[in-house]
Amino acid sequence: MFLLTKGDKYLIIIIIIISLISIIYVERDATSYNSKYISIQVNGKEYKKITFNPKMVGKTIPIKTKYGYNLIEIGDEKVRVIEADCPDKLDVKQGYISKPGETIVCLPNRLIIEIKGENGENEIDYLSY
Amino acid sequence: MLFLALLVSMGLALSIIESFIPVPFIIPGAKLGLSNIVILITLVLFGFKEALIVGILKSIAFVLSTGSVSSLIYSLLGSVFSCLIMYFVYKYFSNIFSLIGVSIFGAVAHNVSQVAVASLIMNNFKVFSYLPPLLPVSLLTGYFVGLSSIYINKNLEKNFKKIGINRD
Numbered sequence: 526m527f528l529l530t531k532g533d534k535y536l537i538i539i540i541i542i543i544s545l546i547s548i549i550y551v552e553r554d555a556t557s558y559n560s561k562y563i564s565i566q567v568n569g570k571e572y573k574k575i576t577f578n579p580k581m582v583g584k585t586i587p588i589k590t591k592y593g594y595n596l597i598e599i600g601d602e603k604v605r606v607i608e609a610d611c612p613d614k615l616d617v618k619q620g621y622i623s624k625p626g627e628t629i630v631c632l633p634n635r636l637i638i639e640i641k642g643e644n645g646e647n648e649i650d651y652l653s654y
Numbered sequence: 655m656l657f658l659a660l661l662v663s664m665g666l667a668l669s670i671i672e673s674f675i676p677v678p679f680i681i682p683g684a685k686l687g688l689s690n691i692v693i694l695i696t697l698v699l700f701g702f703k704e705a706l707i708v709g710i711l712k713s714i715a716f717v718l719s720t721g722s723v724s725s726l727i728y729s730l731l732g733s734v735f736s737c738l739i740m741y742f743v744y745k746y747f748s749n750i751f752s753l754i755g756v757s758i759f760g761a762v763a764h765n766v767s768q769v770a771v772a773s774l775i776m777n778n779f780k781v782f783s784y785l786p787p788l789l790p791v792s793l794l795t796g797y798f799v800g801l802s803s804i805y806i807n808k809n810l811e812k813n814f815k816k817i818g819i820n821r822d
Contacts, residue, residue, distance in 0.1 A: 528804055532750035536758060537793060544789035551783045 561625055561640055563604050567592065568635040575599065593634030604638060606631070658696070658704055665692035665712040670719065687761055687795045693737060694757055694803040699810060702741045709733035727775075728768045736764040753807065754800030761796030762789065 529537075563575040567590050575581070581599045585607070588595045595616065596608035603623035606616040611633040619629050625642040668688040675686065689712055697705035713729045740760040743751060751759075765788045773782055 528752060528801065529754060530750065530752045532747070533752055533755040533758070536751065536755050537797075540758070540762065540789055540793055544786045547786040547789075551786060 561602070561642060563599070564639045564641050565597070566637040566639065588636060590634070590636075592636070593631070595631055595634055595636055597638060604640070605629070606638070609634065658700070658708060661692050661696055661708050662711045662715065665689040665708060666715045666719065668692065669712065669716045673720065685795075687764065687792075687799060690736070690757065690760060690764070690796075690799045691802050691806065693733065694740065694753065694760065694799065695806055695810065697737065697740055697744060698753070698803070698807055702737070705741070706734065706737050709737050728771055731771055732764040732768045735767040736760040739763040752800070753804045754797055757800030757803060758793060758796035761792035761799065765789070765792045 564571060565573040565575070565588060567588070572588065572590070573586075575586070582601050583598070585596055585598045588597065594608075594610045595606050598605055598607045600621060603621040605621045606619070606629055609617050609631055611631055613633075616629045616631040616636070616638075622629055622638070622640055625640050627640050629638040630636070666689075668691065672686045672688045692712070693705050693709050696708045710730065710733065713726060713733055716729065717723055717726045737760070740756050740763075743759045744753075744756045748756070766785065769782055769785050769788065772784075
C-alpha cells in the first residue's frame with residue numbers, strides 16, 4: 526500500500542463497489558422471472574407452453590396422450606415430473622430443472638419438457654478470441 | 655524520435671513476454687497489461703501525441719509479430735481510449751491521483767473499451783457481463799503498472815541529461 530494518495534484509495538474503493546454491485550445485478554438478471562417458460566413437447570410437436578408465474582407454484586399438470594401419462598409439478602422457477610407410467614421412471618428420478626436449455630425426457634411416452642428463454646439464446650455458451 | 659522507437663520496442667517485448675505468462679483468471683483475454691508501463695511513461699515524459707503514437711505502433715507491431723489479427727481492433731481501440739483517459743486524469747487531476755490512480759483509470763478504460771468493442775462485434779449486450787469480474791483484475795494490474803511507472807519515471811527524470819535525450 527505504498528505511494529497511494531487519498532484520491533487513489535477512494536478510486537479503488539469506488540471501483541470495488543461498482544464491480545460488486547454489477548455482479549449482483551448480473552446474477553439477478555440471469556435468473557429473472559419473465560424470461561423463462563416451460564415448453565412441453567409430445568412426439569416433437571409443442572403440446573403446451575407454460576410461463577413461469579408466482580401463482581403457479583405447487584400446481585400439478587397432467588399430460589395424458591396416447592403414448593402415456595405423466596404428471597408434472599411446477600415449483601418456484603423450476604419444474605419436475607412426479608408421476609409417470611413408463612417402466613423406468615427416469616424422468617421422475619431426474620428431479621427439478623430450472624435453467625434455460627435443461628430438459629426432462631421420457632422416451633417411452635415421447636415427452637420432452639424443456640425450459641426455454643423468451644428471446645432464444647440468453648446465455649453465451651462460449652467466447653473465444 | 656529515436657527514443658520513441660525504443661519505447662515501442664520495449665512495449666512490444668513486454669507484450670510478447672506477458673503473452674507467455676498464463677493468467678489464472680476465469681476471464682479469457684485478461685492480461686497483465688505490462689506494456690501499459692511504457693505508454694504511461696511516454697505520457698508523463700513526452701506528452702499525449704507521443705503516447706498515442708507509441709500505443710498504436712505497439713499494437714500494430716504486436717499483431718505483426720504474433721499474427722493474431724483478431725486482437726488488433728481490441729488492443730488498438732483499448733490503447734487509444736485508455737491513452738485519452740490517462741491524459742485527462744494526469745493533466746487535470748494529478749494533485750488528487752498519483753500515477754497509480756492514473757494507471758488504474760487507464761486499465762479500467764482499456765477493459766471497458768475492449769468489452770464494448772466485443773459486444774458491438776457480437777451484437778450481444780450480454781458480453782458486458784464479462785465486465786464485473788474484469789474490473790478487480792484491472793485494479794490489480796493497474797496498480798502494479800502504476801507502481802512500476804512511478805519508480806521508472808523517477809529514475810528517468812534523474813538521468814535524462816546523462817542519457818542525452820532532448821525532449822522535443
